[in-house]
Amino acid sequence: MAFEGLTERLQNALGKLRKKGKVSEADVNTAMREIRMALLEADVNFKVVKDFINTVKKRAVGAEVLDSLTPAQQIVKIVDEELTKMMGEKAVPLNKAPHIPTIIMMVGLQGAGKTTTAGKLAYRLKTKEHARPMFIAADVYRPAAIDQLKQIGENIDVPVFEMGTDTDPVEIVRQGLTQASLQNNDYVIIDTAGRLQIDEKLMQELQNIKDLAKPNEILLVVDAMTGQAAVDVAEGFNKDLDITGVVLTKLDGDTRGGAALSIRAVTGKPIKFIGQGEKKNDLDIFYPDRMANRILGMGDMLTLIDKAQETYDKKQADDMAEKIKENSFDFNDFVAQMDQLQQMGPLEDILKMVPGMANNPALKNVKIDPKDIAHTKAIVYSMTPAEREDPDLLSSSRRRRIAAGSGRPIQEVNRMIKQFNQSKKVMNQMTKGNMKGMDQMLGGGVKGRIGKMAMNRMIKKNKRNKKKRMKNIKRYQSK
Known part of the structure; x- marks a missing residue:
C-alpha cells in the first residue's frame, strides 16, 4: 500500500502523545512538527500541509481536548477527522444522465493507465450494475491504443466502436454516440488520446469532444506514483476541461501517496476511484474516511x-x-x-x-x-x-x-x-x-x-490502557 512510510511516521508521532497521561501545548507542537515533516516527505502539497497542521493544532490545543481524560486519543480523532476532510469526507458516486446513455469521458496523460482504467470501470458497471457499457476508441495517435481497447473489450465482453486511426476523433465520437443510441447502451466510455505532457493541441481536441458529447463525467486518470506532479496534472486538466472527478492508479506501487491527500484539496474535485492492481476487478470506490483510517494504521474493516x-x-x-x-x-x-x-x-x-x-x-x-x-x-x-x-x-x-x-x-x-x-x-x-x-x-x-x-x-495493550484510564480517573477525581 502506498502509505506505509507515512503511516509509520504518523504512528510514531501520535504514539509519543499516547504515552503521556497529560498532554501539554508543547507536546502538541512537537507532534505537529513531526506530522508536518511526515506529510511533506510523502509528497503532499505544501499549502495543503500548512492548512492541515494549522487546523489540527487549533483544534488540539483547545481546553476540551487538553483537559480531557484522554487527550492523546482526542488528538488522534482530530487528525483522523481532518485527514478525512482533506480527502473529501464522503465517497462521491458517478454522475448519471437522466436518460441513457450516461457518457463518461476518460482523460489523462500517456502512461497513467487510462485505457486499462476504462476497462476496469466498464467491468465494474457491467458486474455490479448489470449495465450494458460500450467503448468509443478515440485515441488515434498512440500506437496500438485501439488494439489494446479491443482486446480489453473482448476479455470483458463489452463492444468497442472504432473507425481506425485515419478519422478525426470528434467524428469517431459523433458516430459512436449514434451507435450507442441504436444499441440502447447504458454507458458510453470514451477513451481519449493522451500526451506525455499537457499541450494546447491535446486540450483543444478534448474540448471539442466535450462540446460534442456533453459528458456526464470527465474522469481524469492520474498516476499516484508521480506524487506531487499528479496534482499539477490535475490542476492543468481541471483548468481547461473542468473535470468532474479523478481516478488514482497504481496506488499499490512504490509511491508515497501524497497525491491522494492533495488532489481534492487543490482542485476541489473528488477522487472517485482508486486502482490497486492489474486485474479487471482492481478498481475500488474511494472512501476518504476508510483511507484516513488506513493511513493512521487503524485498519479498514469496511473495505475488508x-x-x-x-x-x-x-x-x-x-x-x-x-x-x-x-x-x-x-x-x-x-x-x-x-x-x-x-x-x-x-x-x-x-x-x-x-x-x-x-x-x-x-x-x-x-x-x-x-x-x-x-x-x-x-x-x-x-x-x-x-x-x-x-x-x-x-x-x-x-x-x-x-x-x-x-x-x-x-x-x-x-x-x-x-x-x-x-x-x-x-x-x-x-x-x-x-x-x-x-x-x-x-x-x-x-x-x-x-x-x-x-x-x-x-491483550497487553488493553491492560496498559485500562491502567492508564484508572490513573487518569483518579487524577481527575483528586482535582
Whole structure:
C-alpha cells in the first residue's frame, strides 16, 4: 500500500502523545512538527500541509481536548477527522444522465493507465450494475491504443466502436454516440488520446469532444506514483476541461501517496476511484474516511467486508459451515476456501486491513509468496480423491508418494497435514461454542505466529490502557 512510510511516521508521532497521561501545548507542537515533516516527505502539497497542521493544532490545543481524560486519543480523532476532510469526507458516486446513455469521458496523460482504467470501470458497471457499457476508441495517435481497447473489450465482453486511426476523433465520437443510441447502451466510455505532457493541441481536441458529447463525467486518470506532479496534472486538466472527478492508479506501487491527500484539496474535485492492481476487478470506490483510517494504521474493516462479500458464495459458505459442524471438512473444502481468500487480494494486504495489524512490526516485512499457496495446492492435488475426502488414510507410505508427486519435501507435506488437522479440530470446537481452540488455530505456520503475536500485543495493550484510564480517573477525581 502506498502509505506505509507515512503511516509509520504518523504512528510514531501520535504514539509519543499516547504515552503521556497529560498532554501539554508543547507536546502538541512537537507532534505537529513531526506530522508536518511526515506529510511533506510523502509528497503532499505544501499549502495543503500548512492548512492541515494549522487546523489540527487549533483544534488540539483547545481546553476540551487538553483537559480531557484522554487527550492523546482526542488528538488522534482530530487528525483522523481532518485527514478525512482533506480527502473529501464522503465517497462521491458517478454522475448519471437522466436518460441513457450516461457518457463518461476518460482523460489523462500517456502512461497513467487510462485505457486499462476504462476497462476496469466498464467491468465494474457491467458486474455490479448489470449495465450494458460500450467503448468509443478515440485515441488515434498512440500506437496500438485501439488494439489494446479491443482486446480489453473482448476479455470483458463489452463492444468497442472504432473507425481506425485515419478519422478525426470528434467524428469517431459523433458516430459512436449514434451507435450507442441504436444499441440502447447504458454507458458510453470514451477513451481519449493522451500526451506525455499537457499541450494546447491535446486540450483543444478534448474540448471539442466535450462540446460534442456533453459528458456526464470527465474522469481524469492520474498516476499516484508521480506524487506531487499528479496534482499539477490535475490542476492543468481541471483548468481547461473542468473535470468532474479523478481516478488514482497504481496506488499499490512504490509511491508515497501524497497525491491522494492533495488532489481534492487543490482542485476541489473528488477522487472517485482508486486502482490497486492489474486485474479487471482492481478498481475500488474511494472512501476518504476508510483511507484516513488506513493511513493512521487503524485498519479498514469496511473495505475488508466489501471484498469478502464480493467473493462470498452463500451456498458454498452454508455447505462449509455444515461440514465443519459435522466434522467432515476435507482437503477439497480446504482448497476451495484458499481460492476464495486469494480472490480478495494479496494476503498481506488483507491482514493489514484488520485493526491493530496495519504497520504491525510483525507484518512489516512479511511477504506471503503466492508460490507457498501453489505448493500447498500441489500437495493436495497429488492426493487421490479418497485421500482428499478422508485425511485419516494418509499413512507414511502415502505421504512419501504425495511428496514425490508434488515435488515437495516430505517434511512440508507432514507439516501441511498437521496444520490442516489442527485447523479442522479448532473449527469444530468453535462451532460448538468452545473458544479454547483459538490459540491452537493461531499456532500453525507463519500467519499463525503473526496472529498469535498480534493477539498477545493487543491483550497487553488493553491492560496498559485500562491502567492508564484508572490513573487518569483518579487524577481527575483528586482535582
